[in-house]
Amino acid sequence: xxxxxxxxxxxxxxxxxxxxxxxxxxxxxxxxxxxxxxxxxxxxxxxxxxxxxxxxxxxxxxxxxxxxxxxxxxxxxxxxxxxxxxxxxxxxxxxxxxxxxxxxxxxxxxxxxxxxxxxxxxxxxxxxxxxxxxxxxxxxxxxxxxxxxxxxxxxxxxxxxxxxxxxxxxxxxxxxxxxxxxxxxxxxxxxxxxxxxxxxxxxxxxxxxxxxxxxxxxxxxxxxxxxxxxxxxxxxxxxxxxxxxxxxxxxxxxxxxxxxxxxxxxxxxxxxxxxxxxxxxxxxxxxxxxxxxxxxxxxxxxxxxxxxxxxxxxxxxxxxxxxxxxxxxxxxxxxxxxxxxxxxxxxxxxxxxxxxxxxxxxxxxxxxxxxxxxxxxxxxxxxxxxxxxxxxxxxxxxxxxxxxxxxxxxxxxxxxxxxxxxxxxxxxxxxxxx
Ligand SMILES: O=c1[nH]cnc2c1ncn2[C@@H]1O[C@H](CO)[C@@H](O)[C@H]1O
Ligand SMILES: [Zn+2]
Numbered sequence: 160x161x162x163x164x165x166x167x168x169x170x171x172x173x174x175x176x177x178x179x180x181x182x183x184x185x186x187x188x189x190x191x192x193x194x195x196x197x198x199x200x201x202x203x204x205x206x207x208x209x210x211x212x213x214x215x216x217x218x219x220x221x222x223x224x225x226x227x228x229x230x231x232x233x234x235x236x237x238x239x240x241x242x243x244x245x246x247x248x249x250x251x252x253x254x255x256x257x258x259x260x261x262x263x264x265x266x267x268x269x270x271x272x273x274x275x276x277x278x279x280x281x282x283x284x285x286x287x288x289x290x291x292x293x294x295x296x297x298x299x300x301x302x303x304x305x306x307x308x309x310x311x312x313x314x315x316x317x318x319x320x321x322x323x324x325x326x327x328x329x330x331x332x333x334x335x336x337x338x339x340x341x342x343x344x345x346x347x348x349x350x351x352x353x354x355x356x357x358x359x360x361x362x363x364x365x366x367x368x369x370x371x372x373x374x375x376x377x378x379x380x381x382x383x384x385x386x387x388x389x390x391x392x393x394x395x396x397x398x399x400x401x402x403x404x405x406x407x408x409x410x411x412x413x414x415x416x417x418x419x420x421x422x423x424x425x426x427x428x429x430x431x432x433x434x435x436x437x438x439x440x441x442x443x444x445x446x447x448x449x450x451x452x453x454x455x456x457x458x459x460x461x462x463x464x465x466x467x468x469x470x471x472x473x474x475x476x477x478x479x480x481x482x483x484x485x486x487x488x489x490x491x492x493x494x495x496x497x498x499x500x501x502x503x504x505x506x507x508x509x510x511x512x513x514x515x516x517x518x519x520x521x522x523x524x525x526x527x528x529x530x531x532x533x534x535x536x537x538x539x540x541x542x543x544x545x546x547x548x549x550x551x552x553x554x555x556x557x558x559x560x561x562x563x564x565x566x567x568x569x570x571x572x573x574x575x576x577x578x579x580x581x582x583x584x585x586x587x588x589x590x591x592x593x
Contacts, residue, residue, distance in 0.1 A: 161203040162557055163187040168209025168523065170195060171537055173216050173499050174512040179537070185214055187519040190557035195513050205559070207552065211527040213537055216511050217276030217520045217553060218468035219502025221427040222368075222406040222456025224282045224304075225266035226259040229582040230461035239374055239436045247461055251283070253588045258581050259284035260291060265578035266466060267295040268569060271560045273467045273547035276520035277506055279404060279427070279456070281341040281368050285324050293332040296560045296568045298520070300404075300506045301328060302341025302368045305356070307348045314352045318359065325365045335556060337366070337506070339404070344370040345389040346377045354396050366402040366507070372415070373407035374438050390415035399424050404505055406456060407432075408446075409439040416442065420451040425505035428497070430474040432458035440482045443475065444489055454502040455494075467547040472498050476542055491542040523552035 163186075170183040172195065186194035186201050194201065227247075234246035259282065270278060277298035280288055285303045292299040303324045305317035321340050329338040340360045342348045348356075360367050372378060372389050385392045390411065393399060399422035406427040408419065419426060428441050446453050455475060457466045472494045479489035503511025510520040524541065526532075528549060531540055553561040560568040 161186045161188045161193060161201050163205045163207065163519070163554070163559070164199065164201060164203040165207045165209050165214050165521070165523065166199075168212045168214035169526075169537060170513055171213050171215040171541075172513040173496065174514045177514060183214075185513060185521060187521070187554070187557050190519055192513060192515055192517050192519050192521070195515060207523070209523050211525070212551060213524040213526055213541070214513065215522060215524065215541075216499045216503075216513055217274050217522040217555065218498045219454065219506060219508075219511060220270065220275045220278040220456055220466060220468055221404060221425070221454040221502045221505050222429055222458055223266070223278050223280050223466065224459030225278065225280050225288060225466075226254070226262035226282045226284070227459030227461045228265040228269070228466075228578060229258060229262040229585055230459070231464050233461060233586070235435075235464070239438060240376060242436065242462070249592070250585070250589045253585055253592070254283060256284040256287050258585050260287040261577045261581035263288045263291040264295075264569065264574045266460070267291055267297055268566065268571060268574045269466045270297060271295065271553050271566060271568060272550065273469065274522040274524070274550035274553055275466065275468055276510060276522070276553065276555045277502070277508060279339070279368055279506060281343075285328070289328050289331060289336060292336055294569075296335075296555050296558050298335045298506075298508060298510070298555060300337045300339050300366065300368070302339040304341045304343050305348065306343045307352045309349050314349070314355070318352070318355060321356070322359060322363065325363050329363070329365055333556075339366040339368045341368045344373070344377065345392060346380050350385070350392060350396060353393065353398060357396065357398050360402070366404065367398075368404045369406070371405040371408050372410040373433075375410055378410045388412070388415060390418050394418050394422070401425070406458070407438065407441065409433055409441045411442055411446075413445075416446055416449055416451070420446070420449040423452070425501075426451055426453045427456040427505070428453055428475060429456045429458045429471075430478045431471055432462040434474065434478065435462050435464075440478055444479050444483055447489075447493065452501050452504055453497055454505045455498045465547075468498050469541070469546050469549075472542045491536075491538040494542050495538050519554055519557040521554045522550055524549050525551040
């Protein structure tokens, strides 16, 4: 007997070797997808009727600072340097472990509700993030954000903290958690420090998560300091490889794109954050044309201001169209791949497709809605018309985290209340310091 059978749904497999099934069945057993077919004789403890729904792989959000939900709407409409240096960093200086716990719970609640099954996080007090991920049932690739700022002593303690986190958390929660090294960016960490991080990551067999060329200011600073851009500098120290997740990558030359592609670097595109902070437009179409693995991320809630992947997909598609002045650029199907298949590849998890043997990380999207009728083309609706609140059911590792709009893995109202309380106290501490 199977654990879960989802029947009568439109199965959007995202598997290039398996066509979508108009009225199909997904069988889940021991955390894995055991069968994808038109009919089954199999029985299960839980049978979900997905009539009028789309059954698809859940989203992978490849760049977040989950705890920053506490700063949602706190400092908007500012330039990135002003935003970060005068508002966010002073506020983060007051953050406590319990704040990050509350903020991350709020983030995980939002992700479960909006169909995200895994996320790549870079922040502080990462043990708290680990605890929240472990109890929520989600998957995550977690990294302690190391900010060295050309201070050798600080660099040593930062790397030590990063390493302690990697050693303790890599592979935790039955493999749902992986731990990465998180050097913040090439303009906040020295070349020497980045070399040490690269070496340590190889020794520990851990991946690396880093911001790369998010702004023109970073590009200019790097040129002044090293006589070359971030990508060339990182390439000169053999930093790149398929184990690197580079967020943003907005200010790339054609040569940079070749370097990223040739080194199989995973690129997390964050269009909403890039638009909100006016960072620029990443050359996504060119990267994809080269065969680079480009996935999607929301960035933190202070620059988005939510963690919804539906919005992110739509923004990604529209932004490429207007940038290239080509309405055929980044079509719906391709942007869905970025949000699922490519994200799973970046985090090296067997998710992102509805395929036999893959992780049972499945979402059910309710299409029986006014704004989703009529329905001609499923990918088109998912990218251009659907929204986070259309997700009905979220399953991760074969466990139902949200069942028919009811969150099971946590107490929803409690998480909202505690997040709000933590934010209020945090900001009053910040104000008191002014
Ligand atoms: O868009 C961004 N660019 C650069 N840094 C960011 C962005 N969003 C958040 N952080 C910052 O990165 C650190 C994570 O450890 C935090 O300081 C967070 O505020
Ligand atoms: Zn970021």
